[in-house]
Amino acid sequence: MVKSEAPGFHRLMIGDCEVTVLSDGHLPLAAMKLLQGDSSQIAEALKRNFLGEQVETSHNSFLVNTGTKLVLIDAGAGTLLGPHTGQLLNNLRAAGYRPEQVDEIYLTHMHADHIGGLIAGDQRAFPNAIVRADKRDTDYWLNEENMRAAPTEAKRFFQAAMVSVSPYMRAGQLKTFDGITDLIPGVRAQPAYGHTPGHTMYVVESKGEKLLAWGDIVHVAAVQFADPTVTIGYDVDSAEAKQEHWRIFEDAAKNGYLIGGAHLPFPGLGHVRSNGDKAYAFVPLNSLL
Template sequence: MKKLAHWSCAFASALALLATTLPATAQVPMQKTQAPGFHRMMVGDIEVTVISDGTIRLPVLQLLRGDRAKIADALKRGFLGEQVETSVNAFLINTGSKLVLVDTGAGQLFGPTVGQLVTNLRAAGYTPEQVDEIYITHLHGDHVGGVVATNARVFPNATLRMDKRESDFWLSEANMAAAPEAAKQFFQGAMLTTKPYLQAGKMRPFEGATELVPGVRAVSTYGHTPGHTIYTVESKGEKLVLWGDLMHVAAVQFEDPSVVIQFDSDNAAAMRQRVAAYEEAAKNGWMVGAAHLSFPGVGRLRSNGSGGYTFLPLNYSTLK
């Protein structure tokens, strides 16, 4: 028994010595990155891939126009503050014969939290060279900035398209000269991003509502900008409407579509377009997608019966 006690004591001492000489277990570092930002869905026979360009933090309480107390309360009930990290989404449409990109994110115009479109496009299985056409909802920088990088075309084989009213307005030197100083950057951004496509003969505006490729149609929604356009995707009785900037802050503007934003060229017209789009989508059960809905930003609307709406995100599908 004495030998056993002596052995136990020696073993315990050895374990204690080993514990003091072994290095402490290292903490596992946090990754602090998201998975590649793409989300795939089908509209009939047409494949639509939502591509994230990243997020922008917007001072929405400052930018939104309406009853300030009600806006602040809606943000609070949405567990949001005065600033909201806002998604910047683009939509890649594969019709089977054409590959079409609706909007392109901010590119190099808005700092390090955006400009992820090409990275996420490649992660989704596509390359910039495969894109046939680019449809721009409007020429604000967070929608068209991604078409260029270091003044060169990011999508070398694509034709850049938008409503002629939009290009005529933002690409006008006279309009820029007459604009307030704070608004000149919008003109400069539009000119900078479209120039390489103009020079290459790869920019082709359209006029008003029209079918651009089979299954994809432009719909005029002038207001947020002079030529703001939304795009519809239709196949086998299913329909997806891509809203561009008809709305910006889900926690506020679904509940109260009358709330407008500082970025609108015409607040009243933009509000009318939003109200009409909400009503039409809810009535018909259409799928909707928007540039600034939280990624992936696709779902349906249900009327709450008092002028407001509830956004219902699409059920996730493996597409099998």
């Protein structure tokens, strides 16, 4: 028995931009414990989709090559979440790139599974990259007072953010933005606050084609598309996160653009379809992997 997996990357074109989805690995998510909503309906949705209380969850990042800039959207978990994640660097190399080639890193938010891969040991894993994030997230997660005031079980989120981002801060390579921001030609930051104070999506557009890399809008597709009211225990503001579900699902279904999710089944690409009154469905991209 080989007991190893093939390199996890998938490539597609968005107009003139080459997008490579990089798998950082996968982890079981305690869906029944963490999802917040009608527990009986959540259990039924899981059963209907042949899932149990633990759902194996993909961790996806998106590498965007515009031809002039190489941009990584989220950096994976690094060593923070154990041996089943932290595969981003290996998969980046397998996809034909090197970490030192990455010009910029855009963070959807500063949870451990999106920032731990910024460092290798205590050094910058991407030595030439500028790291960008919404200032609401940096102000929240890099604040010592917020960490001291947080419940004991939540302090690790602050510690992970501080450890992962500090080498870039010391090098002057952390830059913040505020809300909707054109970052480079073809890539725009778009707020989707709620999951964290500065949770941000990134719009990649070229030649009339569009990909929305939406970060952690959805954690369990089998449940949350059909019932957008379901949130997750990791949401900092669950009421705001719920409103973002409605807003983004409606817009994506109406306009038909491609979405990329950090925790949708790898490669995390597809479309959102309206599925009756106040319900939606995820349609995975029809492509050869």
